[in-house]
Amino acid sequence: MNPVTAERSAGRRAxxxxxxxxxxxxxxxxxxxxxxxxxxxxEPGEFIVLAGGSGSGxxxxxxxxxxxxxxxxxxxxxxxxxxxxxxxxxxxxxxLADVVGYVxxxxxxxxxxxxxxxxxxxxxxxRGDHPAERARAVEEVAxxxxxxxxxxxxxxxxxxxxxxxxxxxxxxxTRPPLILLDEPTSxxxxxxxxxxxxxxxxxxxEWGVAVVLAExxxxxxxxxxxxxxxxxxxxxxxxxxPRDFLAWAIANKPELATPSALMFAGSDIEPLxxxxxxxxxxxxxxxxxxxxxxxxxxxxxxxxxxxxxxxSRAGSSVALEAKRLWVELDPGDxxxxxxxxxDLEVQAGERVALMGRNGAGKSTLxxxxxxxxxxxxxxxxxxGGIALLTQNPGxxxxxxxxxxxxxxxxxxxxxxxxxxxVSPDRDPRDLSGGERxxxxxxxxxxxxxxxxxxxxxxxxxxxxxxxxxxxKGHLTELAGRLSGQGAAVVISTHxxxxxxxxxxxVVLLGDGEVVADAEMPTVLSGGWYFASEAARVLDQPGxxxxxxGIEFLKRET
Amino acid sequence: MKKLSPIAFVPRRETVQSASLAPVALYLGAYLxxxxxxxxxxxxxFATAGAALAGYGCGAGRAVNFSLKLGxxxxxxxxxxxxxxxxxGATVLARLGDWxxxxxxxxxxxxxxxxxxxxxxxxxxxxxxxxxxxxxxPDRILQAVHxxxxxxxxxxxxxxxxxxxxxxxxxxxxxxxxxxGPAASPVSRGAMVHRLLAGSLDRAVDVAATLELRGYGLSAxxxxxxxxPSRFDRRFWIGGLxxxxxxxxxxxxxxxxxxxYPGISYPVGAEGPLAALTFLLxxxxxxxxxxxxxxx
Numbered sequence: 056m057n058p059v060t061a062e063r064s065a066g067r068r069a070x071x072x073x074x075x076x077x078x079x080x081x082x083x084x085x086x087x088x089x090x091x092x093x094x095x096x097x098e099p100g101e102f103i104v105l106a107g108g109s110g111s112g113x114x115x116x117x118x119x120x121x122x123x124x125x126x127x128x129x130x131x132x133x134x135x136x137x138x139x140x141x142x143x144x145x146x147x148x149x150x151l152a153d154v155v156g157y158v159x160x161x162x163x164x165x166x167x168x169x170x171x172x173x174x175x176x177x178x179x180x181x182r183g184d185h186p187a188e189r190a191r192a193v194e195e196v197a198x199x200x201x202x203x204x205x206x207x208x209x210x211x212x213x214x215x216x217x218x219x220x221x222x223x224x225x226x227x228x229t230r231p232p233l234i235l236l237d238e239p240t241s242x243x244x245x246x247x248x249x250x251x252x253x254x255x256x257x258x259x260x261e262w263g264v265a266v267v268l269a270e271x272x273x274x275x276x277x278x279x280x281x282x283x284x285x286x287x288x289x290x291x292x293x294x295x296x297p298r299d300f301l302a303w304a305i306a307n308k309p310e311l312a313t314p315s316a317l318m319f320a321g322s323d324i325e326p327l328x329x330x331x332x333x334x335x336x337x338x339x340x341x342x343x344x345x346x347x348x349x350x351x352x353x354x355x356x357x358x359x360x361x362x363x364x365x366x367s368r369a370g371s372s373v374a375l376e377a378k379r380l381w382v383e384l385d386p387g388d389x390x391x392x393x394x395x396x397x398d399l400e401v402q403a404g405e406r407v408a409l410m411g412r413n414g415a416g417k418s419t420l421x422x423x424x425x426x427x428x429x430x431x432x433x434x435x436x437x438x439g440g441i442a443l444l445t446q447n448p449g450x451x452x453x454x455x456x457x458x459x460x461x462x463x464x465x466x467x468x469x470x471x472x473x474x475x476x477v478s479p480d481r482d483p484r485d486l487s488g489g490e491r492x493x494x495x496x497x498x499x500x501x502x503x504x505x506x507x508x509x510x511x512x513x514x515x516x517x518x519x520x521x522x523x524x525x526x527k528g529h530l531t532e533l534a535g536r537l538s539g540q541g542a543a544v545v546i547s548t549h550x551x552x553x554x555x556x557x558x559x560x561v562v563l564l565g566d567g568e569v570v571a572d573a574e575m576p577t578v579l580s581g582g583w584y585f586a587s588e589a590a591r592v593l594d595q596p597g598x599x600x601x602x603x604g605i606e607f608l609k610r611e612t
Numbered sequence: 613m614k615k616l617s618p619i620a621f622v623p624r625r626e627t628v629q630s631a632s633l634a635p636v637a638l639y640l641g642a643y644l645x646x647x648x649x650x651x652x653x654x655x656x657x658f659a660t661a662g663a664a665l666a667g668y669g670c671g672a673g674r675a676v677n678f679s680l681k682l683g684x685x686x687x688x689x690x691x692x693x694x695x696x697x698x699x700x701g702a703t704v705l706a707r708l709g710d711w712x713x714x715x716x717x718x719x720x721x722x723x724x725x726x727x728x729x730x731x732x733x734x735x736x737x738x739x740x741x742x743x744x745x746x747x748x749x750p751d752r753i754l755q756a757v758h759x760x761x762x763x764x765x766x767x768x769x770x771x772x773x774x775x776x777x778x779x780x781x782x783x784x785x786x787x788x789x790x791x792x793g794p795a796a797s798p799v800s801r802g803a804m805v806h807r808l809l810a811g812s813l814d815r816a817v818d819v820a821a822t823l824e825l826r827g828y829g830l831s832a833x834x835x836x837x838x839x840x841p842s843r844f845d846r847r848f849w850i851g852g853l854x855x856x857x858x859x860x861x862x863x864x865x866x867x868x869x870x871x872x873y874p875g876i877s878y879p880v881g882a883e884g885p886l887a888a889l890t891f892l893l894x895x896x897x898x899x900x901x902x903x904x905x906x907x908x
Binding site: 123126127147157161163164167169170181208211422443444447449450451454461462465466469495498499501502503508 | 620621622623749750751755777781784785787788789790791792793794795796799803804806807811815818819820821822823824825826827828829
C-alpha cells in the first residue's frame with residue numbers, strides 16, 4: 056500500500072466516502088486484470104483527480120466505486136470496496152445511488168427521459184420521495200448547476216455541454232456525499248470544460264461533496280484538486296498532493312505532467328506550479344528579488360491578432376476555398392444559420408486547427424467542405440479532393456476484420472501511410488482508441504495515397520477526444536506526414552495544447568463566423584480560453600509551447 | 613445540430629401536454645377507434661379533421677401536417693393497389709388486359725371507392741398517432757406502465773431512448789460510407805445494418821447501466837404518489853367519454869351504411885352527419901382562449 060494511503064486509511068475507516076482494500080478485478084472473458092491490488096481511501100469532502108494513460112484502469116476504478124463493477128459488468132473481483140460504509144459486493148448501483156453519483160464520458164447514453172425536468176426527477180421517483188421533496192430537490196440542483204432554464208427542454212435539443220451539466224445534475228440530485236466523474240470534459244470546449252471544473256470545485260466547497268475526477272487534460276483540473284491518484288496498468292502508481300504528483304510525473308511519467316510543470320522543470324525552477332495562477336506567483340516571487348525589466352519573447356508577432364491575408368500565402372495552390380458561405384440547418388424548431396458568411400482559404404500543405412465553442416460551426420464547415428451539406432448561399436470547394444474523418448471513427452468500421460475493411464496493395468499502402476501495423480484478422484472494435492482512429496483515417500484515405508489521387512485536403516473532426524498525450528503525439532506525427540505529402544490538414548479540436556503541437560495556423564469560429572484567423576502562435580497567445588498554458592503563464596505574444604517557455608525562462612535567468 | 617422528428621414530443625404548456633394521461637388517452641383513443649374501424653366516409657373525414665383540429669389546438673401543427681402528407685401518400689398507394697388487385701364491382705372503368713401475377717386486370721369504381729375508404733382510415737389513424745406522439749410525454753407513459761409491468765417499462769424505456777439514437781447512428785454510418793476512400797472495401801446496406809445493431813447493443817448496455825445507477829431496480833416507487841391533476845382534465849374526460857360512446861354507437865349503427873360491393877350504396881340519414889359533426893367539433897376540446905390571465 057502507498058504510504059500516504061496507508062496513513063489516511065488507518066483508524067478512520069468508518070467515516071470514509073470511498074474505500075478500496077486490495078481490490079482486484081478482471082472483466083469477463085479478459086485475461087488481463089483491469090485492477091490489481093488497489094488500496095485507496097477517500098475522505099468526505101476531498102477533491103481527487105484520477106490521472107493515468109488510456110487503459111490504465113481509471114474507468115474500472117470509478118465503475119467499482121459506484122457498484123457497476125461487479126453487479127453490472129460481471130467478471131471476477133477480489134478484495135473489498137466500501138462506499139459510504141456499504142460494501143459494493145452486497146449493494147447494487149441502485150442501492151448505492153444515495154451515497155454515490157456517477158457521470159460517464161458519453162452524455163448521450165446517460166440521459167433516459169424526454170425532458171430535463173423528468174430526468175432530474177427520475178432517481179428521486181425511483182427512491183420513492185414525496186412530490187414536494189422531489190420538486191424542491193430538482194429546483195435546487197438546477198439552480199446550483201445554473202440550468203433552471205433547461206428544465207422544460209427536451210434532451211434531444213441540448214448541446215454536448217448542456218447534456219453533460221444535466222448528467223452531473225442527475226448524479227447530484229439525490230445529494231450523494233461522493234461523486235465520480237469519468238472524463239466529463241472530453242467533449243467540451245475549453246470554456247465549458249473550465250466552467251464544469253470550477254462548478255465541481257464550488258460544489259465540493261459549498262456542499263462538501265467528495266469528488267473523484269478522471270481526466271486526461273490535467274492542466275485544467277489540477278488547480279482544483281486536493282490530491283492526485285495516478286493509475287498505471289490497473290495499479291495505483293502515485294497517491295499524493297498535486298505538487299508532489301507533478302514531481303513524480305516528471306521523473307516517471309512525463310506524459311502526465313502539465314505544460315507549466317514541464318516548463319519549470321526544464322528551466323530548473325522550483326517549486327513546480329499547480330496551475331497558471333501558481334506558476335505566475337512563483338515567477339513573480341522569483342522576479343521580485345531582481346530589478347531588471349522582464350524580457351520580451353523575440354519571436355513575437357509585430358501586432359497581436361494580425362490575420363493571415365491571402366497575399367501572405369500567394370503562390371501555393373488552394374486546398375479549400377469558402378466564399379461568403381452561409382449554411383442553414385433545421386434542428387426541428389425552425390431553420391438556424393450555423394455558418395454566417397464565412398470567407399476562408401487554406402493552401403496545400405498547411406496545418407490548420409479549427410477551434411471554437413461547442414456549436415460554433417466547426418463540424419458544419421467540414422461537412423459542407425465534404426459536400427455532406429449544401430450551403431444556402433455562397434460556395435465552398437476543395438479542388439484537390441477531400442478526405443474527411445468525422446467525429447466518431449467507429450462509424451467507418453463496419454466489418455469484423457481489419458483485412459476486410461482494407462484489402463489489397465492500396466489498403467496496405469493506406470495502413471502504412473497512417474502508421475498502423477496490426478494483424479488483418481483483428482476485429483476493429485477490439486483496437487485501442489488511437490488505433491481505431493488511424494484505421495478509420497486509412498479507410499478514408501485508401502486509394503488516395505499515390506500521385507494525383509492524394510487529396511488536397513484532409514479534415515479530422517475532433518479526433519483527440521478521450522486520447523492521452525501519447526496518442527495525441529502519434530496524431531501530430533500523422534498530420535505532419537500528410538502535410539509533407541502536400542495535403543492541407545484541417546483538424547477541428549477543443550484541445551489547445553494539441554493545437555500548439557500540430558498547427559501552423561488557427562482559425563477560430565464564433566457563432567458561425569470567423570473571429571480569428573492567423574498563425575498559431577498569434578492566436579493561441581492572444582486570448583485566455585483559447586490560449587496554451589505556456590502563453591497564459593508567461594503572457595508573451597507568440598510564445599505558446601513548452602519548449603519556447605523553457606527557452607524564455609532560461610534566458611531570463 | 614440535431615434534427616427533431618416532426619412527430620417527436622416537444623414539451624409545451626398546451627392543454628393535451630398539461631392534462632393527465634388517462635383523460636387524454638380516452639379522448640385521443642376515441643378518435644383512434646373511430647378512424648380505425650368506421651366504415652362511413654363522412655364520419656372518417658370529419659373525425660380526421662377533428663383530430664387534426666385537436667393537434668393544431670395544442671401546438672402540434674407540424675406533426676399533423678407531416679401525418680397528413682404521409683397518410684395521403686399511403687392512402688394513394690392503397691387506392692392504386694386495391695384498384696389493380698381487386699376486380700370485384702359492377703362498374704368497370706377500364707380493362708387493362710393480362711398482367712403478370714395479377715392476371716386479368718379490370719379497374720372498377722367500387723374497388724377505387726373501397727381503396728379510398730381504407731385510405732381515409734389510414735390518414736385518420738396517422739393523424740391521431742402523430743398528435744399523440746407529439747403531445748404526450750413518453751416519460752408519463754413509462755411512469756404509468758412502470759407501476760404495472762416493470763420489465764415492459766424497462767423495455768419501453770430502452771426502445772424510446774435507443775430508436776432515436778439508432779436513427780442518428782444510421783445516418784452517421786451512411787455518411788461515413790460515402791466518405792470511404794476508393795480502395796476501401798465498399799459498404800453494403802447489410803453491413804451497415806449489422807454495424808448498427810452491434811452499436812445499438814453496446815448503447816443498450818450503457819443506457820441500462822444508467823437506469824441501474826438511477827435506482828431503477830429499487831422497489832420504492834409505488835402508486836402512492838399520483839401525479840397532480842390538471843385543470844384541463846375535466847374537458848378531456850367529458851370530451852373523451854362523449855366521443856367514446858359516440859364511437860361505439862357509430863361502429864354498431866354505422867356498419868353497413870356505406871357499401872362498396874357489388875355496387876356503391878350510401879344512403880344518407882341524419883345520424884351519420886350528426887356523428888360526423890360531433891367528431892369535428894370535439895376537435896376544439898384542445899383549444900383554449902389566449903393563455904394569459906386577465907388583469908383586473
